[in-house]
Amino acid sequence: MPEKALLCFGDQQIELPVLVGAEGEKSVDISRLRDATGLTTYDPSLSNTAVCKSAITFIDGDEGILRYRGIPIEQFTDRPNFIEVAWLLIFGRLPKKDELDRFSQRLTLNELLHEGMKHQFQHIPADAPPMALLSATLSNLVCYHPQFLALGDDESFEEMAARLISKVRTIAAFSYRRSLGLPFNYPNPNLRYCANFLHMMFSIPYQQYSITREIEDALNLIFILHADHEQNCSTSTARVVGSSRANLFASCASAVCALWGPLHGGANVEVVEMLDRIHHGGMSPEDCIKAAKDKANPFKLFGFGHRIYKNYDPRAKILKVACDRVLSQMKVKDPLLDIARKLEELALADPYFVERKLYPNVDFYSGIILRSLGIPTNMFTVCFAIGRLPGWIAQWKEQHDDPTSKILRPRQVYIGNTIQDYVPIEKR
Numbered sequence: 001m002p003e004k005a006l007l008c009f010g011d012q013q014i015e016l017p018v019l020v021g022a023e024g025e026k027s028v029d030i031s032r033l034r035d036a037t038g039l040t041t042y043d044p045s046l047s048n049t050a051v052c053k054s055a056i057t058f059i060d061g062d063e064g065i066l067r068y069r070g071i072p073i074e075q076f077t078d079r080p081n082f083i084e085v086a087w088l089l090i091f092g093r094l095p096k097k098d099e100l101d102r103f104s105q106r107l108t109l110n111e112l113l114h115e116g117m118k119h120q121f122q123h124i125p126a127d128a129p130p131m132a133l134l135s136a137t138l139s140n141l142v143c144y145h146p147q148f149l150a151l152g153d154d155e156s157f158e159e160m161a162a163r164l165i166s167k168v169r170t171i172a173a174f175s176y177r178r179s180l181g182l183p184f185n186y187p188n189p190n191l192r193y194c195a196n197f198l199h200m201m202f203s204i205p206y207q208q209y210s211i212t213r214e215i216e217d218a219l220n221l222i223f224i225l226h227a228d229h230e231q232n233c234s235t236s237t238a239r240v241v242g243s244s245r246a247n248l249f250a251s252c253a254s255a256v257c258a259l260w261g262p263l264h265g266g267a268n269v270e271v272v273e274m275l276d277r278i279h280h281g282g283m284s285p286e287d288c289i290k291a292a293k294d295k296a297n298p299f300k301l302f303g304f305g306h307r308i309y310k311n312y313d314p315r316a317k318i319l320k321v322a323c324d325r326v327l328s329q330m331k332v333k334d335p336l337l338d339i340a341r342k343l344e345e346l347a348l349a350d351p352y353f354v355e356r357k358l359y360p361n362v363d364f365y366s367g368i369i370l371r372s373l374g375i376p377t378n379m380f381t382v383c384f385a386i387g388r389l390p391g392w393i394a395q396w397k398e399q400h401d402d403p404t405s406k407i408l409r410p411r412q413v414y415i416g417n418t419i420q421d422y423v424p425i426e427k428r
């Protein structure tokens with residue numbers, strides 16, 4: 001017998017169905033509530049609202065569990081291949097060898113930008129924020145590939161996904177080169193995904209950037225750990241935009257904008273700036289913890305806390321270990337790592353953070369690894385976006401393929417003026 005929830009309102013008793021997810025989590029289905037009672041529900045941050053059914057990513061925030069298509073995130077860390085993870089997320093199963101080869105080939109074929117698009121970069125101020133450029137250029141892609149506005153079968157979707165996943169790293173690298181006034185490096189079809197990105201970022205004319213296996217693996221790991229995270233702010237943005245049947249390019253461009261904010265993907269920049277400030281004597285770790293606890297102070301301990309995880313973020317756990325490995329492989333001694341460890345130790349022993357179950361999240365250690373690879377701070381959130389793109393594409397496709405999905409259009413509780421008369425300007 002399926003479970004039901006009972007809602008009593010006035011003299012009405014309404015039975016509401018209870019949905020049960022694959023891992024046993026329960027959700028009261030209120031989709032008929034307004035029709036039956038005239039009531040809406042109020043949940044301003046959507047903390048208690050499941051907005052869709054999804055088969056892509058599972059998170060148990062109390063236990064610190066994250067799985068992509070059922071596979072625990074920890075199982076991806078030894079055999080890093082971001083492209084394999086991207087295909088898994090988008091198409092729902094691990095690719096066979098020929099499927100992965102075909103997808104890789106599609107990525108290679110799509111790695112160039114239209115020359116017209118390349119010229120756009122020249123006219124943008126050198127100090128333009130790379131996230132603004134990324135969003136605008138992703139949206140512009142559709143001007144150069146209008147045929148992809150119309151979606152076809154899975155194969156043409158694969159081509160469209162490859163186009164986006166491939167070009168995003170070219171766009172990202174070009175925006176970095178533009179910011180330094182350096183010539184653009186065309187992608188090298190002989191290099192794999194991460195190595196090609198690093199080449200476009202760091203090679204100089206007549207001198208190929210030398211990429212070790214360790215550097216490539218570290219970037220692969222960062223991208224994999226960011227690849228999807230169910231209904232987070234940027235993914236929800238992609239779904240909201242996609243729900244109006246806007247195209248994939250526009251939906252992903254909007255997701256980039258949502259990711260930019262310091263409470264979401266922009267936190268990785270804030271973390272390093274915070275650690276840097278401590279390093280340069282601007283404040284002590286103890287001052288930092290004190291400021292984060294002070295409700296009169298808008299300052300937050302960036303890289304700490306999460307809407308879903310009330311336990312250690314499994315991605316942060318992996319990155320914390322990876323930090324030691326990567327820095328020692330790169331022979332880098334970064335004082336910011338010691339400061340981060342000290343902050344974590346202070347926070348995890350402080351009742352404020354303990355009672356609120358605030359633990360390090362993915363952004364706490366990722367910036368330290370990116371720094372060790374030579375990635376500048378203003379490109380951190382761009383790297384997050386490159387990693388998250390397969391997730392946005394997978395979620396957009398899932399929504400698009402669902403025949404029951406409708407335009408996302410929430411309700412509100414109106415608290416403005418009741419009916420008023422218009423007053424002509426001379427009488428105001």
Ligand code: CMC
Binds near residue numbers: 232293306361362363
């Ligand atoms: N520093 C200080 N206090 C915090 C922090 C923090 N980093 N995070 C949460 N709190 C407090 C918050 O003030 C609230 O206190 P009180 O109960 O006294 O009002 C309590 O903890 C619960 O927090 P919340 O604001 O209700 O939590 P939320 O789910 O709305 O916000 C969050 C989640 C990630 C936006 C928030 O924890 C935060 O701002 N963290 C810092 C920014 C950050 O690291 N963001 C990256 C998130 S993970 C990767 C990603 O999604 O991009």
